[in-house]
Amino acid sequence: MLAALGLVAAGSAAPAVAAPASPAKGGGNPSAEHVPGRAGQDQGLDSTECKFGGKNITSTPWSLQRVLLDELWSTGKGDGVTVAVIDTGVDKGNPQIRPALIPGGKDFVGKAKSGTTDVNGHGTRVAGIIAARQKTGTGFSGIAPEADILPLRYTGSEDPEEQGNSVTMSKAIKYAASQDVDIINISSDTVKKEPNADLEAAIDVAVEKDILVVAAAGNDGADGKLENTYPAAYEGVLAVGASDRNNDRAFFSQSGEFVDIAAPGVGMVSTVPKGGQCSADGTSFSAPYVAGVAALLYEKYPDWTSEQIASRLQQTANRPGLASDARLGWGVVDPVAALSSDDKPQSTPRPDEPKQSGHVTPMSLTVGESETERTQRISVYVMAAGTVLTLLIGGTAIAARDHRRKRAAANGPADTTTSTRH
Structure with missing residues (x-):
């Protein structure tokens, strides 16, 4: 089952922000309040044990198997691009993610200061999907394995009375904007599905500085209802839903008109604290997948705006229809297509043109002839x-011929004497 934790700072009237669930095993549970079905509160749907400091998974995850990585990385691996991960922190003890961490990280709820402590494990997973370094013995790496990660811990403190909320998230967003990062990844949402002025103002600061803000759409979609989640639904944010192996909407992924794009979010392998890897599900892991592809685009097109980067991701996505819908947005991100398309930027995605040339019109079915x-x-x-x-x-x-022959035979031979009378 998808689990969720809503975290509320003690004595604070600020709206609570949903925080990630702890793994099935290991890492502890820093939550003071359980709120089922929140975005960013993700763990595996199965009961497999996730051990911090455990082993790496040797095989290549399905979300990477479907991508021609050599082609994807032909123009770069995200070198020089910085992604701020606003989450539960990013543990520096995992050797695959440690080289990606840059100075300047910050802790807004605990005493770690640098943002490189993660007792929950969620932020370390998110960061790994973006920029985990390639390593012998495992088929897993980040989509942009040379990008930099700025770890910002807005929730997930060891102290139950120091849990994050919209205030600490807002501070983290504004701080990230002040550090001139290229991308901000937010894999959480508010417990109350309604706008919050302070949080929206923080998003506006980042958007005005031309920073691409990528946010998880949420995990409350099993009922099929269309609802907004925040900060994903704010103007200027690239809202990411989860897709499965068939490029369909993952059953838990929140649907709504605010959804911009989708990405793999089922069985997502990534790094965990102290070393090792685990698999989990959720839109929390779809968002960093998109952020990683965006990092590759930033390296290839350093002069493009965040709006143009977002449009390229949406325009080249795989979609069942010609335009956007409330389930998958503009479709499931196609990393190779995004990087191999033409070099002309566009500010907004456009619906596909109906195919006419070479199109075979099926014969109409009729009851009669x-x-x-x-x-x-x-x-x-x-x-x-x-x-x-x-x-x-x-x-x-x-x-008739046979009849004449029979009659002639019955009358005898014919008279052949010639008359000589004159």
Whole structure:
């Protein structure tokens, strides 16, 4: 089951912000309040044990198997691009993510100061999907394995009385904007599905500085209802839903008109504190997948705006229809297509043109006989009638000849004497 934790700072009237669930095993549970079904509160749908400091998964995750990585990385791996991960912190003890961490991280709820402590594990997973370094013995790495991560811990403190909320998230967003990062990843949302002025103002600061803000759409979508979640639904934010192996909406992914794009969010392998890897589900892990692809685009097109980067991601996504819908947005992100498309930027995604040339129009299904079938039937009848008539005429002629021969035979030989009378 998808689990969720809503965290509320003691003595604070600020709206609570949903925080990630702790793993099935290990890492502890820093929550003071349980709120089922929140965004960013993700763990595996199965009961497999997640051990911090455990082993790496040797195979390549399905979310990477479907991508031609050599082609994807032909123009770069995210070098020089900085992604701020606003989450439960990013543990520096995992060797795959440690080289990606840069100075300047910050802790807004605890005493770690640098943001490189993660007792929950959620932020370390998010960061790994973006920028985990390639390592011998595992098929897993980040989508942008040379990008930099700025760890900002807004929730997930060891102290139950020092849990994050919209205030600490807002502070983290504004701080990230002050550090001139390229991308901000937020894999959480507010417990109350309603706008919050302070949080929206913080988002506006980042958007005005041309920073791409990527946020998880949420995990409350099992009922199929269309609802906004925040900060994903704020103007200027790239809201990411979760897709499964068939490029369909993951059953838990929140649907709504605010959803901009989707990305793999089921069985997502990533790094955990102290070393090792685990698998989990949730839109929390779809958002960093998109952020990682965005980092590759930033390296290839350093002069593009955040709006143009977002538009390229949406324009090249795989979608079942011609335009956007409330389930998958503009479709499931296609990393290779995004990087291999033309070099002309666009500010907004456009619906696809209906395909006409070379399009085969299926024959309409009719209950009665079609004109072609009727013509074919009449032709058969005419040919059959002609054949019968020919047989009848031939048969009659033969019968008449035989009749004459029989009659002649019955009357004897014919008289051949010539008259000589004059």
